[in-house]
Amino acid sequence: xxxYLYLALKQLFPTGRRFPFFTVISILGVALGVxxxxxxISVMGGFGHEIRRMIVETQGDxxxxxxxxxxxxxxxxxxLAQVPGVVATTPFAEGVVLLEHASRPAYxxxxxxxxxxxGQVIPLRRYVRMGSLDHLDDESIILSAQLAVAIGARVGxxxxxxxxxxLQKLRxxxxxxxxxxRVAGIFEVGHQQLDSTVVLVTLRLMQDIYGLGGAVHGINIxxxxxxxxxxxxxxxxxxxxxxxxxxxxxxxxxxxxxxLQLEKNMIFxxxxxxxxxxxxxxxxxxxxxVVRKTRExxxxxxxxxxxxxxxxxxxxxGFLIGLGGTIFGLGLGxxxxxxxxxxxxxxxxxTSSETVLARFYQFSQLPxxxxxxxxxxxxxxxxxxxxxxxxxxxxxxxxxxxxxxxxSE
Amino acid sequence: xxxxxxxxxxxxxxxxxxxxxxxxGGGxxxxxxxxxxxxxxxxxxxxxxxxxxxxxxxxxxVSIRGESGSGKSTLLHLLAGLDAxxxxxxxxxxAPIVAADATERRATYLxxxxxxxxxxxxxxxxxxxxxxxxxxxRPGPADRARARELLGRVGLAGRVTHxxxxxxxxxxxxxxxxxxxxxxxxxxxxxxxTGNLDERTGDTVIELLLSLCRETGTALVLVTHNAxxxxxxxxxxxxxxxxxx
Numbered sequence: 001x002x003x004y005l006y007l008a009l010k011q012l013f014p015t016g017r018r019f020p021f022f023t024v025i026s027i028l029g030v031a032l033g034v035x036x037x038x039x040x041i042s043v044m045g046g047f048g049h050e051i052r053r054m055i056v057e058t059q060g061d062x063x064x065x066x067x068x069x070x071x072x073x074x075x076x077x078x079x080l081a082q083v084p085g086v087v088a089t090t091p092f093a094e095g096v097v098l099l100e101h102a103s104r105p106a107y108x109x110x111x112x113x114x115x116x117x118x119g120q121v122i123p124l125r126r127y128v129r130m131g132s133l134d135h136l137d138d139e140s141i142i143l144s145a146q147l148a149v150a151i152g153a154r155v156g157x158x159x160x161x162x163x164x165x166x167l168q169k170l171r172x173x174x175x176x177x178x179x180x181x182r183v184a185g186i187f188e189v190g191h192q193q194l195d196s197t198v199v200l201v202t203l204r205l206m207q208d209i210y211g212l213g214g215a216v217h218g219i220n221i222x223x224x225x226x227x228x229x230x231x232x233x234x235x236x237x238x239x240x241x242x243x244x245x246x247x248x249x250x251x252x253x254x255x256x257x258x259x260l261q262l263e264k265n266m267i268f269x270x271x272x273x274x275x276x277x278x279x280x281x282x283x284x285x286x287x288x289x290v291v292r293k294t295r296e297x298x299x300x301x302x303x304x305x306x307x308x309x310x311x312x313x314x315x316x317x318g319f320l321i322g323l324g325g326t327i328f329g330l331g332l333g334x335x336x337x338x339x340x341x342x343x344x345x346x347x348x349x350x351t352s353s354e355t356v357l358a359r360f361y362q363f364s365q366l367p368x369x370x371x372x373x374x375x376x377x378x379x380x381x382x383x384x385x386x387x388x389x390x391x392x393x394x395x396x397x398x399x400x401x402x403x404x405x406x407x408s409e
Numbered sequence: 410x411x412x413x414x415x416x417x418x419x420x421x422x423x424x425x426x427x428x429x430x431x432x433x434g435g436g437x438x439x440x441x442x443x444x445x446x447x448x449x450x451x452x453x454x455x456x457x458x459x460x461x462x463x464x465x466x467x468x469x470x471v472s473i474r475g476e477s478g479s480g481k482s483t484l485l486h487l488l489a490g491l492d493a494x495x496x497x498x499x500x501x502x503x504a505p506i507v508a509a510d511a512t513e514r515r516a517t518y519l520x521x522x523x524x525x526x527x528x529x530x531x532x533x534x535x536x537x538x539x540x541x542x543x544x545x546x547r548p549g550p551a552d553r554a555r556a557r558e559l560l561g562r563v564g565l566a567g568r569v570t571h572x573x574x575x576x577x578x579x580x581x582x583x584x585x586x587x588x589x590x591x592x593x594x595x596x597x598x599x600x601x602x603t604g605n606l607d608e609r610t611g612d613t614v615i616e617l618l619l620s621l622c623r624e625t626g627t628a629l630v631l632v633t634h635n636a637x638x639x640x641x642x643x644x645x646x647x648x649x650x651x652x653x654x
Binding site: 403 | 482486489491492512513514515516517521523525527529530531532533536540541543544545546572588
């Protein structure tokens with residue numbers, strides 16, 4: 001091992017000392033920054049990952065919509081089935097209705113789903129917590145969990161539904177009667193917005209209350225696991241008429257995904273400053289070391305050590321602190337991620353805020369997803385910043401005049 | 410304090426071979442001609458050395474005495490190539506030396522001993538001695554054996570794993586002597602090596618330094634205030650008014 005690397009190691013971990021204070025504190029500073037970055041970016045990644053999963057599971061991988069209505073859904077579905085990568089399709093109709101139960105009104109988005117095909121594209125059955133999807137028919141409705149709580153409806157109760165079509169009839173002085181629907185089930189996706197604003201009915205019922213006839217608003221498409229959603233959407237657009245347009249889930253939600261990515265990047269940028277601050281403390285400690293070891297630096301010159309090797313000795317110390325801090329920080333961060341839900345539970349119990357997380361943060365459990373690219377970026381940033389922290393002390397050490405260094409008091 | 414071991418056969422054999430090689434050239438091992446050095450002190454220029462000449466032959470020991478501030482250490486730094494003279498030339502074994510290029514050659518050609526020992530506090534005695542060979546990029550098993558042997562020669566065989574903080578002043582200086590000899594240099598420059606030691610320990614260290622140099626045929630330039638120590642060298646010089654006499 002070159003002498004300057006050997007000496008850097010020895011200065012960080014001196015012979016016979018169990019607790020090299022400067023080294024431990026410096027490594028801890030970098031480790032805390034890395035751990036915080038790993039936890040924050042992974043949780044942000046988890047939120048993004050969950051949101052992406054939810055979007056795909058509730059909308060399908062690709063969605064076809066018309067400028068108005070799709071009047072011939074069966075024909076379009078037959079065309080879609082020919083496109084490579086398309087596994088299944090399901091038509092849907094959607095709109096806003098007024099829902100009332102026990103004099104408590106709500107204005108949910110109603111989704112009309114094809115009971116025959118929806119299961120092939122959207123795993124609805126997985127999210128039905130009470131009742132059953134099998135009990136859904138043209139006289140019943142499935143409510144989202146928080147909406148059911150808000151209007152006080154349970155499985156078996158009857159809710160009244162007022163559609164925009166009923167309002168049109170009212171304007172024409174026709175009899176205005178709401179539709180009484182039995183609650184066939186309650187679903188919970190785990191996403192606050194979906195769990196408080198969506199209700200499901202059969203496609204036939206939705207077409208009836210909106211007066212759509214046989215038309216639908218769109219078709220959700222499931223693609224093969226290895227297929228690219230954007231690529232399949234482009235392939236579909238090549239065969240569909242101009243009145244119809246297929247868009248991937250990423251394109252449909254591009255603004256939202258952009259905001260998610262922007263938030264993640266901002267958090268990365270801001271939290272990187274923790275590493276920068278700890279790097280400054282490493283710089284400061286190494287500068288003090290250069291002053292404290294001035295005569296030793298003079299001695300190294302007297303022994304034949306080159307200035308650039310003296311500089312490398314201090315630079316390598318910064319690198320080693322960065323490497324140690326990064327490894328320790330990764331361990332600390334992933335350990336914190338492993339126990340994140342226990343920690344959140346303990347914290348919410350301590351602050352009596354168990355329900356707040358689900359109510360305001362949209363997820364009942366703290367999600368986490370550590371993208372390899374994010375982890376690599378954190379590792380590289382941490383090591384590079386720490387190594388740069390050693391540059392200034394290294395430059396000072398290399399610039400020392402050996403004679404003045406040997407004479408220094 | 411442990412009494413230094415008196416001899417080491419393997420060291421002697423190695424040094425004898427080295428002496429033959431060194432004597433073959435016949436010229437001085439160190440040659441300084443007209444060395445001049447001055448410093449600015451405020452607006453005033455102080456001329457520390459004014460054309461100093463010095464020749465040191467292989468295996469020769471030379472002492473340099475002088476008043477405090479007379480420029481002894483400055484001269485030693487110039488001889489070591491650590492500093493550049495304002496005027497004059499320096500040659501090691503006949504090869505001209507420029508301070509900027511001296512670093513690499515210094516590792517093999519010179520051993521230096523200082524008043525303040527300058528041991529690296531994070532390294533134990535053995536590692537400090539080995540540092541001299543590490544700088545040459547060769548801390549192999551043979552070097553380790555040699556470092557242990559040198560530490561044994563200076564009476565510290567039982568203290569090789571002790572840190573400088575666990576050694577007395579005299580012991581530290583003996584570690585520094587072993588380090589100076591580690592790379593078998595033909596010349597040792599010692600700058601008041603007993604300055605921080607009591608009289609008795611200082612005497613022991615000087616005896617040891619001179620006997621090691623004698624045994625190994627290493628030339629020595631010893632800067633000292635002590636007339637008795639100076640008297641033990643082959644040649645005594647006095648630095649006065651910037652000139653060696």
